Amino acid sequence: MNGSAAARLHRLRWLLTVLFTVLNATGLIVLAWLLVDQDREQGELRMDASLKEVTAAVSRLxxxxxxxxxxxxxxxxxxxxxxxxxxxxxxxxxxxxxxxxxxxxxxxxxxxxxxxxxxxxxxxxxxxxxxxxxxxxxxxxxxxxxxxxxxxxxxxxxxxxxxPTEELDRHSAFVWWVIGGCALAVAAVGLAGHLLSGRAIRPAATALEQQEVLLAETAHDLRTPVAALRALAETAMRNPADRPDLLPRTVRLAARMGSIIDDLLVRARLAAGVETLAIQPVWLDQLVTGVVQETPSNGAQVTVTTAPSAVYADPNLVQRAVGNLLDNALRYGRQPGSPAIVHITVAGGRVTVADHGPGIDASVAEESFDRFTSGAGSSGLGLSIVRWTAQAHGGYLRVYNAEEGGAIFELSFPLAR
Incomplete structure (x- = not known):
């Protein structure tokens, strides 16, 4: 295989453009030839008609x-x-x-x-x-x-x-007009072919871009935990006495790596159309309560306030999005040297996660949802997954700072009626 996949797609687009242009240009040339030949015949018929009028008149004389x-x-x-x-x-x-x-x-x-x-x-x-x-x-x-x-x-x-000079000059002018019209038509056909070929290969280009993004995201997000996992393993090899303390940290890092991979695969499969959203009525309050109960707090203080709230959503994706918000709050929503304090409220199809951390800069609040960025130095993948999940359901994700300090994330889904 010669060249990158993007280069091959680029060459394919030009090949499709050339084929489209050649096929249409051939049809235009045939049509132009027929028009020119018909115009020549019509001109000869007019001249012959005039000459036959003369021969008929003279024959009577x-x-x-x-x-x-x-x-x-x-x-x-x-x-x-x-x-x-x-x-x-x-x-x-x-x-x-x-x-x-x-x-x-x-x-x-x-x-x-x-x-x-x-x-x-x-x-x-x-x-x-x-x-x-x-x-x-x-x-x-x-x-x-x-x-x-x-x-x-x-x-x-x-x-x-x-x-026949006048008639031949008129025919020559007609031929040049046809040639000029064909040249313009071929140029227009070439442009249209280039645009159509671009649209034809757009799904392939999009799939290729998604694949490259997935690879970049995977490498980026796994780099830090892999490096930490290696450091823990090397430390355990050098200091056998510290292995009981290092083993739980190793397990947590492995779990984090598995979660990152799951997030990437879920988003990639849904974006590629391999899977579709399983929309159904979901009791949001019960789902959030279950996520909190299954998430280790590691000494953090987590409180949940709920009201019955039914939404239309994919329960697996919503569970992952809420889990990402909670994980983000537990990891980054704390003051130095203090355990995390997280308040979760569920009502009216909205999940609000508030922490007591340093908050987030309002000027970069929107950027915290983008890939590879976050206000606290994380990879940003978790929050980007949350926003993507909200948008896929027709909802939204908002972030702002509380007056008393800390960041507040608000995740909303369409209510079930």
């Missing part, structure tokens, strides 16, 4: 006598003879008459090439239309229509010629 002689004298009397597109009535096949060329030059074309077109159209008996080279290194558009004499034989052809 061409007369044929009973002996098959073709008469073109009437053409010169019509205004079409001096209009554009220009034309020529040329003998071919069974026809023998003086050729007639309109009196206005509208397109630079070689007359010898017009004779060739007349011969081809007369020989095949069908209309010939298309581009032929001009005398100025360009193209001209022609329509060649054969006509019959009185004997029913092809006697010649009418060749109408127009200069």
């Amino acid at each position: 061409v007369q044929s006598s009973g002996d098959g002689t073709v008469v073109t004298a009437f053409i010169g009397q019509d205004q079409i003879d001096t209009s554009c597109p220009e034309f020529a009535v040329l003998p071919a096949g069974a026809g023998e008459f003086e050729p007639h060329f309109s009196r206005r030059d509208c397109a630079p074309v070689d007359r010898g090439r017009l004779y060739g077109l007349a011969e081809d159209s007369t020989a095949s008996g069908r209309v010939i239309q298309g581009y032929v080279p001009s005398t100025e290194d360009g193209l001209v558009r022609v329509v060649t229509k054969p006509f019959l004499n009185a004997a029913g034989q092809y006697a010649g052809a009418i060749v109408a010629v127009s200069d």
